[in-house]
Amino acid sequence: MRAEHSYQFNRQRGLKTLLLKSLSLFSSVRLYNVIIVAIAQFLAAVFIMAPGLSVTSILLDYKLWLIIIASSAAIAGGYIINNFYDREKDLINRPQKTLLENQVRRSTLWSVYFVVNAVGFILGSIVSWRAGLFFALYIFAMWFYSHKLKRILFLGNLMAALLAVTPFFVLFMYYKNFYAVILVHGGFLFLILGMRELVKDLENLRGDLAQNYRTIPVVLGEKVSKQFYTFLTFLTIVPIAVLVGYFKLGYMHYYFTLITGALLVCLPLIWSSRRKREYLLIHFILKIIIGVGVFSILLIDLPSILDRFQTLFT
Incomplete structure (x- = not known):
């Protein structure tokens, strides 16, 4: 036993x-x-x-x-x-x-x-x-x-x-x-990722400072970092406006409308943030924007997509 x-x-x-x-x-x-x-x-x-x-x-x-x-x-x-x-x-x-x-x-x-x-x-x-x-x-x-x-x-x-x-x-x-629409989509994603990296630096300020990482918050301070984040937010609206105004996005324009609102909501949040958990919330919102953006590709030509998948399984 x-x-x-x-x-x-x-x-x-x-x-x-x-x-x-x-x-x-x-x-x-x-x-x-x-x-x-x-x-x-x-x-x-x-x-x-x-x-x-x-x-x-x-x-x-x-x-x-x-x-x-x-x-x-x-x-x-x-x-x-x-x-x-x-x-x-x-x-x-x-x-x-x-x-x-x-x-x-x-x-x-x-x-x-x-x-x-x-x-x-x-x-x-x-x-x-x-x-x-x-x-x-x-x-x-x-x-x-x-x-x-x-x-x-x-x-x-x-x-x-x-x-x-x-x-x-x-x-x-x-x-x-190498269509222009792809490059504009890439520019939009690049700016969102840049914002996320900046928020990560604000989250990790203690460790970066201790290990001598020359990040924007460490070298220039939190206030300048938030100003730079604000600049990136408004800069992100440029590719969004180009995509919505000049390219056929189908139902995907609803995604860009929603994330524009989400990005603007994050602005007062980041300026009022002082603690790591508050930066984590903004980081989480940006990750949701990226994740939802992946699946919103399906909305570009939803009727055609449904027809193509119907053809695939019949």
């Missing part, structure tokens, strides 16, 4: 440890963000990049899936290397989450980092040598950002936003589609 009880106890303990390490690994690679980018790439391919192709032909295009998987692997690697360089800072800014992520040994994370980057490069190379080169440069850029650029004033925020939108450029290359 004692041996059986000991076996059950060790088995439960092993399962608990495995679950904890799995959660730690998923947290390290920011699995939620990786999935959102993958969905965004797929929807962009179907409804923006290649509107002339049938859904069936896009779904059966193995090279598109290789690009999406390669992007997901490279992004996951980027999050891992970013965690390595930010570990001391994150222990100050988000101790509980960092302790969870520390459940996986650093040697294991290094192994995962090299594996996912190799997967990204190899799958990209299968698509074409240009895609392989793209992913090699993207992987290097994420390492260089985490190692050097992140601590440089303004450049760190700029690179973070650029790297977040970069996975969509490989789709431009693949479909050879």
